[in-house]
Amino acid sequence: MKYLIRSAIAVSLIVFAFALAASAQATRKNVKPKTQSVRVVINEQGYSPGSFRLRKGVPARVTFLRTTDRTCGTEIVIPAYGINRQLPLDRSVSVSFTPKRTGEFGFTCGMNMMHGKIIVR
Ligand SMILES: [Cu+2]
Incomplete structure (x- = not known):
């Protein structure tokens, strides 16, 4: 009888430990980052990267750096966010906005x- 009780306690302790670990992992996954940042270089091939992902609802800072005079990328326009900025050669220009809607812009x-x-996303 004592043996049975001890094994029952041991089993429930193990189950409890697994449940704790699982919930800790779930919590970590749900934590949203406070900010997100991306760097985009404008070179002779165009934008690099040509596309990138942002998380909805997380303040974003996108930094553009134009490294060539051989393209017409002297201005950056993001119509969905009302952004229109000059990009001086070899100078980082950061724009900040918070993506409110999912989709492609x-x-x-x-x-x-x-x-x-x-x-x-
Ligand atoms: Cu152009």
């Missing part, structure tokens, strides 16, 4: 000739 140069994509 384009960014372009000032003449809408170069194209990139923001994917909000």
Whole structure:
């Protein structure tokens, strides 16, 4: 009888430990990052990366760096967020916004000739 009780206690302790570990993992997965940041370089090939992902509801900082004078990417336009900024050569320009809706949102140069994509999940 004593043996049975001891094994029952041991088994429930093990189950409890697993349940604790599982819930800790679930909590970690649900924690949203406070900010997110991405760097985009404008070189002779265009935007690099040409598309990137952002999480909805998390303040984002996207930094653009134009490293060439051979493209027309001297301005960055993100219509969905009302962003339109000059990109001086070799100078980082950061824009900040919080993605409110999921979906795909384009960014372009000032003449809408170069194209990139923001994917909000
Ligand atoms: Cu252009």
